[in-house]
Every structure is written in C-alpha cells, then in structure tokens.
Amino acid sequence: MEAPAIFLLLLLIVLSIVLTGKSLIYPRRNAIPRTYPVIGCLISFYTNRNRLLDWYTELLTESPSGTVVIHRLAARRTVVTANPSNVEYILRTNFDNFPKGKPFTDILGDFLGDGIFNVDGNLWLKQRRLAAHDFTPKSLREYVTVLRDEVENELLPFLEDAAAQDSLPFDLHELLRRFTFNIVCIVFLGIDHRCSLNPSSPVSEFDRAFQTASAVSAGRGSAPVSFVWKLKRMVGFGSEKDLRNAVGEVRRCVDEIIQENKKKRKSSANRDFLSRLIASGESDETVRDMVISIVMAGRDTTSAVITRLFWIIPGHEETEHDLVSEIRSERTGGLDYESLKKLSLLKACLCEVMRLYPPVPWDSKHALTDDRLPDGTVVRAGDRVTYFPYGMGRMEELWGKDCDEFKPNRWVESKTTRVLKKVNPFKFPVFQAGPRVCLGEEMAYVQMKYVVASMLDRFEIEPIATDKPVFVPMLTAHMAGGMQVRVSRRDGSRVKRPSELHFFSKSQQQQ
Numbered sequence: 001m002e003a004p005a006i007f008l009l010l011l012l013i014v015l016s017i018v019l020t021g022k023s024l025i026y027p028r029r030n031a032i033p034r035t036y037p038v039i040g041c042l043i044s045f046y047t048n049r050n051r052l053l054d055w056y057t058e059l060l061t062e063s064p065s066g067t068v069v070i071h072r073l074a075a076r077r078t079v080v081t082a083n084p085s086n087v088e089y090i091l092r093t094n095f096d097n098f099p100k101g102k103p104f105t106d107i108l109g110d111f112l113g114d115g116i117f118n119v120d121g122n123l124w125l126k127q128r129r130l131a132a133h134d135f136t137p138k139s140l141r142e143y144v145t146v147l148r149d150e151v152e153n154e155l156l157p158f159l160e161d162a163a164a165q166d167s168l169p170f171d172l173h174e175l176l177r178r179f180t181f182n183i184v185c186i187v188f189l190g191i192d193h194r195c196s197l198n199p200s201s202p203v204s205e206f207d208r209a210f211q212t213a214s215a216v217s218a219g220r221g222s223a224p225v226s227f228v229w230k231l232k233r234m235v236g237f238g239s240e241k242d243l244r245n246a247v248g249e250v251r252r253c254v255d256e257i258i259q260e261n262k263k264k265r266k267s268s269a270n271r272d273f274l275s276r277l278i279a280s281g282e283s284d285e286t287v288r289d290m291v292i293s294i295v296m297a298g299r300d301t302t303s304a305v306i307t308r309l310f311w312i313i314p315g316h317e318e319t320e321h322d323l324v325s326e327i328r329s330e331r332t333g334g335l336d337y338e339s340l341k342k343l344s345l346l347k348a349c350l351c352e353v354m355r356l357y358p359p360v361p362w363d364s365k366h367a368l369t370d371d372r373l374p375d376g377t378v379v380r381a382g383d384r385v386t387y388f389p390y391g392m393g394r395m396e397e398l399w400g401k402d403c404d405e406f407k408p409n410r411w412v413e414s415k416t417t418r419v420l421k422k423v424n425p426f427k428f429p430v431f432q433a434g435p436r437v438c439l440g441e442e443m444a445y446v447q448m449k450y451v452v453a454s455m456l457d458r459f460e461i462e463p464i465a466t467d468k469p470v471f472v473p474m475l476t477a478h479m480a481g482g483m484q485v486r487v488s489r490r491d492g493s494r495v496k497r498p499s500e501l502h503f504f505s506k507s508q509q510q511q
C-alpha cells in the first residue's frame with residue numbers, strides 16, 4: 001500500500017477512536033469476522049489484504065450458513081456467500097434485484113465503459129443478444145478450425161523448439177496468454193494482430209496497455225478504502241495516471257481496428273463479431289466498449305486454467321497416463337468439435353482445476369431493494385452481495401472431506417464409463433449461472449481441451465519451481481509470476497535440429 005493510503009487509513013482509525021472512545025475496544029458479539037464499532041473489521045481486512053481469498057474461505061467455513069456479513073469502515077456492507085441456495089436466489093430467482101450496480105460499474109467504468117461486462121438492464125440484454133451469435137455450435141465448429149491452425153502452426157512448433165533446447169525454461173502462462181490473445185483477435189476482431197508467442201519477446205502495445213488497465217482496475221476493487229483511488233484519479237496520480245494512459249492506448253488501438261474493419265467491409269463481406277457489431281449500427285464508442293469486454297473475457301481465463309492444470313498433472317501420474325490414453329484414442333483422425341466432446345476425463349480434470357482455482361474467484365452484485373436470502377441473511381438496499389466460487393470449491397459440505405484434493409473422478413458417474421455427472425451450476429458457479437451465465441463457457445472448454453490434448457499427446461511439461469504458486473485475484477485470477485517449465489517430447493522421438501528452429505533467438509539458445 002502506498003504512503004498516502006496508509007496515512008489516510010491511520011487517520012480514519014484515530015478519528016474513529018476519538019469519536020467512539022472505549023466502545024472501539026469491544027468487538028461485536030459472535031460476529032464473523034471480529035467486528036468493532038465504527039471501524040468494523042477493517043483491522044482483520046487490512047491484516048489479510050494479501051490473502052483475501054483464503055481469509056474469506058476461512059470465515060465462510062466457520063459460518064454455519066456459509067454466509068458472512070462484512071462491516072468495514074469506509075466500505076459498503078458486504079454479504080459474502082458460499083451457499084448454493086443463496087447463489088441461485090441472487091443469480092436466477094431474484095436476478096432483477098441483484099444487478100452489478102453503480103459501485104461495480106464505477107470501478108471498471110474507466111476501462112470497460114459500457115461494454116457487456118459493465119452494464120445492466122437493456123444495455124446488457126442488447127449486447128448479450130448481439131454477442132450470442134458467436135457462440136452457436138456452428139460458430140464453435142469454425143472456431144475449431146482456427147484453433148487447429150494456430151495450434152499446429154504456432155503453438156506446437158514453439159514447444160518443439162523448446163523441447164529441442166531441453167535445458168531452456170520458459171514461462172508457460174505467458175506463452176498461453178499470448179496464444180489466447182492472438183486467438184481472440186482473429187476470431188472476434190478479424191485481425192491477425194499476432195503477438196509473438198515467445199514469452200521473452202516484447203508484447204504489442206495493445207496487449208501491454210490491456211494488462212496495465214486490467215491490473216489497476218482490479219486493484220481498485222480490492223482497495224481497503226475506495227476514496228484513496230478516487231482521490232488519486234481526481235489528481236491523476238500514481239496507478240490512476242497509469243490507468244488513464246493505458247485506457248487511452250487500448251482505445252486508440254481498438255479505434256484503429258474498427259476503422260480498418262470499416263475500410264475492409266467496403267470491399268468484402270466480413271462475418272466476424274466486430275463486422276457484425278459495426279453493421280448493427282451501434283455508435284463507434286459502443287462498438288469499442290463491446291470489443292474491449294470481449295477481448296478481456298477471452299484473453300486471460302483459459303490460459304490461467306491450462307497453466308494450473310500443467311502444474312498439477314505431474315504430481316498425478318496415473319491421471320496423466322489415463323489422459324494421454326483418452327486423448328490418443330480420440331485423436332486418431334485429428335481433433336474436431338465432435339471428438340473433443342468425448343474427452344470426458346479431460347473435461348473432469350479442467351472442472352477440478354477450476355473448482356480449486358476458478359479464474360473468476362469472486363463476483364459481486366448490488367441489491368436494489370431490501371431482501372432476504374434463503375438462509376435468512378438480511379440484505380439491505382445498496383449492499384454488495386458477493387458469490388464466491390473460490391470458497392465454494394473448498395467447502396467440505398459441498399465436496400466432501402477430500403475437498404482440498406485434486407480428484408477428477410468426483411466429476412464422473414463411474415471410473416470405467418467416465419460419464420460426466422450433472423452438477424448443480426449454483427454449487428459450481430465458475431462460469432456464473434442463470435441469465436448472465438458466461439457466454440463463452442462452451443468455447444472455453446473447446447479451446448482448453450484442444451490445447452491441452454495437443455500438448456499432452458506430444459509433450460511432457462515439467463514445472464521448475466516446487467513451491468506452491470500464489471493465486472492472485474486480479475480481474476481474472478492467475479499464478480503470481482507465471483510458471484517456468486521445461487518441455488520434452490513424450491515419446492522421446494527426434495526433435496528438430498537447432499538450424500531448423502525459429503522461435504528462440506541465438507542468444508537464448510546459448511543461455
């Protein structure tokens with residue numbers, strides 16, 4: 001935390017003590033977390049600020065209803081729940097009373113504007129209907145063709161190079177992040193804005209600005225006191241200045257892409273998402289905001305899940321062996337939309353990774369009117385109401401005593417048939433659930449299966465660090481610092497000679 005923020009925080013605490021005298025010393029009875037008059041749980045919150053996911057999980061484990069109410073000085077009353085009945089009530093039964101709300105859209109508004117992620121009501125519904133065209137089975141079949149091209153011509157050759165240089169580690173998360181960014185650009189924007197896959201080469205300005213804007217916006221959401229970032233924004237200082245510059249750059253790049261697309265449309269009929277958006281007659285600003293939301297949705301989520309899977313798998317030899325057998329039996333004629341559906345153990349593994357490490361670990365709505373959740377928790381108009389997939393994946397009542405362990409078979413009816421179980425989406429809301437469920441859920445599975453199957457079939461991936469990586473909740477959560485790995489050919493077959501390689505520079509090869 002920066003010095004002015006600490007100063008303001010201390011000032012608030014001192015003021016509270018002066019105003020309330022002794023009563024500050026006595027916590028409210030039975031409150032989880034420990035809560036004091038005026039400052040609420042600010043002290044615990046501040047102490048746990050770097051491990052909020054685990055702190056909330058601990059609090060929810062202690063709570064008999066799986067719900068806690070957080071009172072904190074200078075923050076709105078927040079209800080956090082890991083109770084599936086409550087989640088269903090918020091996300092479906094009484095959906096209209098729990099929009100994202102202004103406090104949420106204020107945090108992301110500078111970056112996402114009026115894009116689908118950041119709006120409610122008619123503005124949201126209209127965008128959802130427009131975007132839904134890109135997620136039909138027909139679009140997904142076309143999507144597999146793009147994936148095939150990119151995997152065969154870019155990703156696998158990179159890994160081939162890396163395997164030939166078997167002592168040369170690289171950051172797998174960064175590689176996959178760049179790969180998914182390229183895919184989003186091709187599929188949704190119709191541009192080959194290719195960013196080099198080599199994790200140690202510079203990223204494009206567009207990508208860099210996107211990363212900065214996401215990181216600062218996420219920081220706003222988890223700040224102990226919101227007026228600090230608001231003040232910094234007002235005076236254009238520190239991280240807020242970086243955000244302003246990054247958003248300017250993102251918008252400049254997207255505007256350029258829109259103009260290029262308009263020029264191309266005069267000569268040929270494009271059918272990508274962006275072309276349809278433009279054809280729908282929306283203003284350039286609305287189109288720009290929608291594009292930014294879609295790029296954000298498709299960019300970071302899947303790469304984080306795949307990376308985590310490759311961190312877990314080497315510790316589960318039997319699962320790795322079964323996965324390779326499943327993949328090899330299905331990919332005989334090459335992977336397509338139909339054969340991907342049959343990879344049920346792989347899907348079970350992906351679900352298990354997301355149960356423990358959901359890319360969107362928490363998500364908040366804001367109550368329009370007073371309400372009461374099914375477990376009896378009172379909600380007041382204006383409260384923040386957070387459903388919490390990260391904590392839900394770690395609740396013994398929901399997943400059993402072995403809830404902390406990676407056990408993909410919990411997702412199948414039987415080990416032999418591997419028919420996937422139907423799981424209540426409100427118990428596993430990693431893609432949200434109800435009317436606002438993730439539009440890209442099926443696309444995400446198609447992509448993750450295609451990439452993991454192609455990689456596992458040919459390569460063994462070995463993470464270098466043995467320490468458990470820290471899971472950081474930015475706009476989408478991922479491992480802090482990426483994940484360095486070495487890669488080798490699974491069947492030990494010949495790899496290309498260095499003269500045939502093109503991804504690693506000479507200096508990197510010599511390192």
Ligand code: HEM
Pocket residue numbers: 116117128131294297298299301302305358359360363429430431432435436437438439440441443444
């Ligand atoms: C593992 C991968 C993914 C996960 C876990 C995931 C999860 C989520 C979640 C939790 C939401 C709700 C967010 C909110 O309302 O605040 C969401 C919304 C959305 N996701 Fe995904 N997502 C994934 C991949 C994708 C992909 C690849 C796309 C495609 C571009 C995509 C497109 C969208 C869109 C358009 C929405 C907005 C839906 C709406 O508000 O109506 N997602 N996703």
